[in-house]
Amino acid sequence: MHGIDLTIIWAIIIAFGIMMYVLMDGFDLGVGILFPFAPDEDARDVMMNSVAPVWDGNETWLILGGAGLLAAFPLVYSVLLPALYIGVFLMLAGLIFRGVAFEFRFKAERSRNLWNWAFAGGSMVAAFAQGAVVGAYIEGFNTVDGRYVGGPLDWLSPFTVLTGLGLVAGYALLGSTWLVLKTEGYIQQWVRRLAPWLLLVVLGVFAAVSVWTPLVDPSAFERWFSVLRLIWIFPALALLSAWLVWRGVRRQHHATPFMATMAMFAFTYFGLLVTKWPYVVPPNYTLWDAASAPGSQLFLLIGVLFVIPVILAYTAWTYWVFRGKVRAGEGYH
Secondary structure: OOOOOHHHHHHHHHHHHHHHHHHHHHHHHHHHHHHHHOOOHHHHHHHHHHHOOOHHHHOHHHHHHHHHHHHHOHHHHHHHHHHHHHHHHHHHHHHHHHHHHHHHHHHOOOOHHHHHHHHHHHHHHHHHHHHHHHHHHHHOOOEEOOEEOOOOOOOOOHHHHHHHHHHHHHHHHHHHHHHHHHOOHHHHHHHHHHHHHHHHHHHHHHHHHHHHHHHHOHHHHHHHHHHOHHHHHHHHHHHHHHHHHHHHHHOOOOOHHHHHHHHHHHHHHHHHHHHHOOEEEOOOEEHHHHOOOHHHHHHHHHHHHHHHHHHHHHHHHHHHHOOOOOOOOOOOO
């Protein structure tokens, strides 16, 4: 492996795993966020059935990204976990609540409303926590000699609240366009009416975060306007994707709004990565500062290169088997 930078390879793998998690689990979190606003209980049945076959497989990417991060960049864990302990706990608690609600809601009769709120609340809390963690990453962490020296609530600030609420809106948009793809009739018409409003909220948060970011991270301004001017291609492509979402909804397309929303998320994610490159624990530690020993990276890489194709194949097969529209009275359960 002489001449190959294993740190870069691992950075690509983990970035890919996180992106797949955001895209795959984002829409089923979005379905949960929209749950309280559904027209009726039959619509909620259809909404849940649309994601029931795939939601647990989607979260495989979270495990891959988290485990890979621990193995390849242990310094990240030693800094980020103390800094984000409460945020990560809230995210996991939200995911647990919604996971339990998947199984209990279909069996419950008198307590079904309780499980509706568990599913919706868990989805909202998990989405907000993920967005707040992203905001904390943009702000950076207070470290000394590779240790986090800030407080347990430093991750919670006006900026991270904005990014948290922004991701809730973004996941709701992703969920609404997923439902455009997977439903029909009055449910589809409901989410068609909702999607443009969610898109406006997401674009508003996108603009606010773009203006606010140089204030919390002055190096971002220099990168955007001098060092990495090509970075503007990512927000430009994100805006183009947003226009395709709006156009697809207006023209009553089925797949275009969902695919364009995923593209909007992907381009925004790439823009964030380029803005922070090569810092994995901003503002002080680069990928190479945080990396584990090359021998450890190589040993783990061999296993991961076998696992990723299996996950991709299983994911593709699952979506193929459960393709098509979901109708009332039909579904995974």
